[in-house]
Amino acid sequence: MSDSPAIEFVDVQYRTAENRVLLSDLNLSVQRGEILMLLGPSGSGKTTSLKLINRLLVPSAGRLSVDSRATGDWDPIQLRRHIGYAIQEGGLFPHYTVWKNVALVPMLEGWEQPRIKTRVEEVLQMVGLPPAEFADRYPDQLSGGQRQRVGLARALAADPPLLLMDEPFGALDPITRAELQKEFKQLQQRLNKTVVFVTHDVSEALLLGDRIALMASGSLRGVYGPREFLTASDAAVKPYVDAFRTMQQVFQS
């Protein structure tokens, strides 16, 4: 099982109740321990693909498996506790302190109090929020970057092997974003999670991704390593590479 892909899409399609096709014939494998970036404009199907993985959405056709088991065969609650989830703005519970936000899933999993305490302190430390200072704050007493850090800590709390991230740094100012991207990259080298990361930002994709899956209007255009991506001949890749090059030139001049 260890060499089988962590997540595998086989001819996966997703249609809305109104029969609008949001995702067609997706074939994609995510290897254990890699960061796979789903890159594309809004409406390209990247968030849809992500939500299919933890069964917030159910495929209309095709087979999607997590750890070699079709998502439909998993108990949805177990599947979701097996997968950390971090989104833009964090989606934190506004009525819970940082501590409770992070401790909730371990608590629901029935961990003993001392183990929860150790773990919450550990993950808060990991995301750069000293517990002594931040544990008792409410989300509205945090900056955008701090909220995002709590969101990441919450996703990591029960130590799930898989992590889904939907533009987690999208709403941050450029400096905070760069900081969090760098820290996340370092963190991942230590944690070695399997990560599917949605972004529309090509430099984020190049910086963080082990591989980049480019999506456009509901289908996958190709999967590339970061170097490969910069030299790929596909017409769909070109605008991204151009944008990236232009940005580089602006910084260099």
Added chain:
Amino acid sequence: MLDLLLNHKREILTSAGEHLWLVGISMVLAIAIGVPLGIVLTRRPGWKNLVLGANSVIQTVPSLALFGLLLPLPWLGARADRLAIFALTLYALLPIIQNTYVGITGIDPPVREAAVAMGLTPLQLLWHVELPLASNVIVAGIRVATVATVGLATIAAAIGAGGLGEYIFRGLAMVDNRVILAGAIPAALIALTAYFLLGLLQRMLVRVRVHH
């Protein structure tokens, strides 16, 4: 005026007690039915129009007419207070159902989605996220319903269910404003007190969320 209230202190207090009892039982029932029903509607949005529609229809029936119409019913009509509680509960339901529904569906979608994605069961979602975040809107509905019920309960005296309405109807018959006020003033005081206390609860629920 004041000596009328003082001379009949015991009698008025007894009526006020009856009044509180009618309102209290009706509100407990309305909350016990309305909140779960509101929650069910968030899970079965298709039922929303039917349930809220039926409730709005009930609201349009004049209370005096409803009391009268229910009177001939077998078990209900047998006791005036039973009938009054039934009718008051029906009237109190709408704001409670509606606010429960609105409070829960008004929760920031990413917060809800994050909770589901974290693997909360539907009950855990309700307990940890939906009810706490909707609580102040739900209490606002209960507040509106309580104040309205205190007023409506005076009508229950017309079918002999007791309460402060007794004085109002008696005063009307005697064309004596002092007797009317002997019922109306305590009823207004009860309504104001309920309004104030539930407002306090509502502010507390908001504050818990915003600060420690």
